[in-house]
Amino acid sequence: MSRKLKNLKSTVFLGCPEKGSNGELYNSVFVIDKNGHLLGKQRKISVIDDWSASGDVIEPIKTDNVDVGIMICADAYHKEIANNLFEKGAKILIAPSSWGPGLHGPEGEWEQRSLETGLPVIVCNRTGEDETVRFWDAESMIIKNGVPLLAHKSKQSAILTFEWDLQSMELISPYFDIDYI
Template sequence: MRKVKIALLHLLPIAGDISYNQKLIEKAVRCAAVKEVDWIITPELAVSGLQFSRKIGTHWINQQPDEWMTRFMDLVKSLQVNVFLGCPEKSKEDKYYNSVFIIGKNGQLLGTQRKISSVTDDWSTSGEFVEPINVDGIKVGLSICADSYTPAIANTLLEKGSEILIAPSAWGPGLHGPDGEWEQRSIDTGLPLFVCNRTGEDETVLFWEAKSLVIKNGEHLLSHSSKQSAVLTFEWNLDERDVISDQFDVEYLK
């Protein structure tokens, strides 16, 4: 049986407090690595928080890997895990992107996905393409938060050979909250979809009831929401395309 052990970092980042968020990510990654996971996934913009630009602007955003990410990549290598990291980046053309970086067990960058839908991100530029990224021989498609709102991106990832969809997100319930989009994308594509969401609150968005999910054929196989940061661990059967775990193994971060 081919399987993969995954940790979703259901974190409580603070918008604009970069140092705090970086330390929280490092702590959560170390915690997950102890559980001998293969993949560790953070929420969207885990490094910055969602609405950081209203507090600290964008001048601090660097081309990646910057000094901190270089150290973080060394940490990932020392722990021998793959990490999906939500972090803003600046391009050589001085454009800003809402990105997810996939760092391999060797500490090298396996790939980057830039968020396509930037309607609510007044600081960011839309990414130009989506492409599956090979992680441990598995083609993984990334659909960052609102990129799951319509079928186009998920369908493109399916057409390009994705075997699993991962949705790093900062999408809280409410008037503009998720309303069946993730479930429908799993139905549209026939692919499992893993949502790594967050908790806490930013200036105008509440995440306290936001859910991290494992979805198959529109059904929630695993679900979690909490008031504090948590590491959610589960095992996935790659051959059967189903969960091995009947619930998340949850460890709260203090």
């Protein structure tokens, strides 16, 4: 995987199951730099499903001289994880999520974490549907100071790209570039 990602010349946050040393499964995000090197990983802390174990480490990961905090899905539900990442030096929060609208859908949690910490939050949410939840109206967003700057939802899976200035922590792109897949 690292060799393939090397061609992108970008840092990649790759969400996937991880098998622990004792055979337990984790919902994890691996951070791979533009040279294909593993910079670190974060395991989901706030486990609400029955297939994965809870991680126990909350640390920002340094990418391109910026400490990035990762909140996997329900990790953004309460303020403790975001605040912990902020206190440990995170300058931006990435929130890979599978959090669809509906009964237990998001109700401003990402915006609230941005307001509480003062950090930008980048949400990459899933689309599609499974046996229990429809994700077609799930939004991916770029949030700063509690305000969504960009948002996208669609009936088709897509790769969303945008430009962000890591020095000033400002959005450069006026919109997402969207490649439907």
